[in-house]
Amino acid sequence: MPVLGLGTWENTDPEDCANAVKTALEMGYRHIDTAQIYGNEAEVGEGLAAADVDRDDIFLATKVWIDELSYDDVIESTRESLDKLGVEYVDLLYIHWPAREYEPEETLDAFNELVEEGLTKRIGISNFEPDQVREAVELSDAPIFANQIELHPLLPQEELRDACAEEDVEIVAYSPLARGEVFNVPTLTEIAEKHDVSEAQVSLAWLREKGVTAIPKATSEGHIRDNWESLSLKLDDEDIDAIDTIETVDRRVDPGFAPW
Ligand code: NAP
Numbered sequence: 001m002p003v004l005g006l007g008t009w010e011n012t013d014p015e016d017c018a019n020a021v022k023t024a025l026e027m028g029y030r031h032i033d034t035a036q037i038y039g040n041e042a043e044v045g046e047g048l049a050a051a052d053v054d055r056d057d058i059f060l061a062t063k064v065w066i067d068e069l070s071y072d073d074v075i076e077s078t079r080e081s082l083d084k085l086g087v088e089y090v091d092l093l094y095i096h097w098p099a100r101e102y103e104p105e106e107t108l109d110a111f112n113e114l115v116e117e118g119l120t121k122r123i124g125i126s127n128f129e130p131d132q133v134r135e136a137v138e139l140s141d142a143p144i145f146a147n148q149i150e151l152h153p154l155l156p157q158e159e160l161r162d163a164c165a166e167e168d169v170e171i172v173a174y175s176p177l178a179r180g181e182v183f184n185v186p187t188l189t190e191i192a193e194k195h196d197v198s199e200a201q202v203s204l205a206w207l208r209e210k211g212v213t214a215i216p217k218a219t220s221e222g223h224i225r226d227n228w229e230s231l232s233l234k235l236d237d238e239d240i241d242a243i244d245t246i247e248t249v250d251r252r253v254d255p256g257f258a259p260w
Contacts, residue, residue: 001092001146001170002059003208004231005031006224007217014043016219021047024224025058033148033172033215034085035063035096036077041084049086060085061092061172063126063148066257069101074110078119094124094148098132099257108140115142124148124172129259130163137167146170151212152178152203153188153243154250161210173207176214179252187246191239197229204230206243 006024011017017040021032025047034044041062048058062085068077078093093114095107111123122145125136137144147164151157151173164171177200182188188199195202200216204227207214218224235243 001172001213002029002031003213004204004228005029005033005059005061005172005213005215007174007215008032008034008040008044009038009217011043011217011219012038012040014040014046017043018046018050020219020224022051023221024218024228025051025053027224027228029224029228030057031059031061031213031215033061033174035094036065036068036081037063037096041081042086045084045086055087059091060087061094061124062090063094063096063124066097066100066102069095069103069107071106071110073101074107075113078114082119089118090120092122092124092145093120094126094146095128095136097127097255097257098125098129098259104132104135104139108136112141122146125169126174127258130160132259133160133163133167133169137169144169146172146213148172148174148215150175150251150253151207151214152176152182153185153206153246154178154181154248155252156244161212171212173212173214175252176207176216177203178250181250181252185246185248187242191235191242194239195233195235197233198226200227201230201233202235202239202243205233205235206240209235209240 126148182199182203
């Protein structure tokens, strides 16, 4: 899985969304993240089609919404997602949240059926807590490839990362820029100034250092490029220590149906 992807939540302006996907792919991004609930799968599909990059070279992920997690709804809504995206398969299909219609055994059976039919290459989970990760791993025939969770310097999620590592489940960091809050953290600003880069790059380089994949959402070419350039930023031990010891904790995504 490419270690840096493009997020698309709230990128709902049709033209902006398709352009962001095309721009990112042509810049070198090979991982795109969307979801049924973002309402932009068709626009993401337009961007994929417009970019001069082969489908098979792209790691494309979408997520099944919490209202669509009964067996039949998983199958049907995923077919609709593929239709909108204009692709024959996705590389990773996530259970968006373990909430509402989520029934571990039934939902995972349907995800396994989609793997067998070749409609998704891999099964993902998102916003799962340690016990739910272990339960999903236990119940699924196909491996649980990744848990997509909120993760950034203000929410380092060490316990959850350890639990996933024990189960061989990769981590994908969502809101890796803390939805813009990384620009207001003095420690990150000091490190950014030291390396002459943005706070966004510092946060993304820190996540990479932790062995985590990040999917920052960006709309303009400038932001998409700034985040891409984080791949050349090497933080030193002192930087990592300083970020690891930030005490402020700030969870940015916390809906009522969250499992914590
Ligand atoms: P984020 O990536 O932490 O932050 C996005 C914000 O940062 C946007 O306002 C963006 O502005 C701005 N930005 C991006 N790059 C920048 C840069 N280099 N300099 C300055 N500002 C920059 O937040 P997110 O959208 O919540 O998370 C990323 C992705 O994770 C989502 O898009 C989605 O794909 C996924 N996600 C998943 C879940 C889940 O439940 N699984 C939940 C939340 C998010 P512009 O758009 O104007 O560039």
